[in-house]
Amino acid sequence: MNGIARVQQTIEYIEDHLTSELELAELAAVACYSAYHFHRLFQMLTGMTVMNYIRNRRLDRAACELIRTKDNILDIALEYGFGSHETFTRAFKRVFQTTPGAYRKQGKHVPIYPRVNLQELQAHSRGGIEMTPTILNKPEIKVLGYLVRTSLNDNQSQQDIQAFWQRYLQEGLGQTIPSKLHPDTELGIIVDNDCETGDFSYLIGYEVAEEPQLAEGSELTYRTVPAATYAVFTTPAVPAEQFSKSIQETWGAIFRDWFPTSGYEHAATPELELYDSRSSNPEAKQMDICIPIQKS
Structure with a gap:
């Protein structure tokens, strides 16, 4: 069973246990992956962390129950893991833009967060990026730089990191970093991952x-x-205006196309982006993405 099928198996498990308490380690075990690898793979395949997916699916299922049954709103809230009427209403309104009571009066359920089908997502993926990595052993490195906190949820990290790079370059922050070992090679490093919330630092x-x-x-x-x-x-060599998009597409292809059949898992240490002289060519920009790995 490849990685896509293993994550899909976990999605089916989630569907069967939406009214039960679910933890990351339990879900990773269903997929036969480490917790960290499962967290990163799920997020890259679906666009959200697994815990955020579960919250969304519970809200969607609860909305369906509001229309399908005459059960008390508080009973539905408690069944799907919301500790109080107020907590449920707040979360429900954030997604459906109305209260549970008003939604029930509409008399029609419109699914906002349907169950994910990874096979369908794979069928519509564009591919086209060469996925033959070089396997390298790198020693410990010491890094000095500037940090931003962001989140994997709702593509927030893409916006935050792009804005952070713009600030870094516009303000010349790299010039203020002393004692560089390799002045022509800048690093982007993903650290301080929180697998439960999807928050991390760049x-x-x-x-x-x-x-x-x-x-x-x-x-x-x-x-x-x-x-x-x-x-x-x-990453593929592309003009400057396509560079950011090329980086994001390569990240997606690593987890979507390479990892599931590679025989490797994420080693749960920081991921590196390496920007050297190739990144300075405006006609054919390239960079390296370095993913820490271990045998599955």
Whole structure:
């Protein structure tokens, strides 16, 4: 069973247990993956974290129950894991733009978050990106740079990271980073992942030889990335205006097309983006995405 089928199996498991308490480790075990790999694979395949998917599916199922039955609203809320009428109403209104009571009076359920079918998503994926990585062992690296906190949910990270890069470049923040080991190679690093919420931090910076003494109040942030084995993917050479899109499409293809049949899992250490001289060619920009891996 490949990775797509294993995640789909977990989606079916979720459907059968929406009224039960569900935890990330339990769902990862259904897919026979580590919790971290399952978290990243699910998010990249569906566009949301698994816990956010569960919340959305519960709200959708609860909305259906409001129309299909005459059950008390509080009973429906409690059945689908909402601790109070107020909590349920707040979450319901955020998604359906109306209260549960008003929704019931409409007399018609319009699904907003249907069950995901990964086979259908795969059939409509465009592909077209070469997925033959180089496998490399990299030693521990020390990185100094600037950090932003963002989320995998609702594509927020794409917007936040793009805006952060724009600020970084416009304000010349890279020039304020001292003692660069490789001045021509900037790094984008994904750290501090929260598998439950989908929140993580993105660090833009350079490799340094040792941890610096930072002045109080400095925006600079230091991180150590442990030694790891990486699958290194190079993005297609594209004009500058297509570079950001090319990076996002390559990220998607790694998890959608390569990981499910690769025999590898994510090693749960930071992911690296590497921008060197190839990223400076306005006619044919490229960069490397380095994913830490281990055998499944």
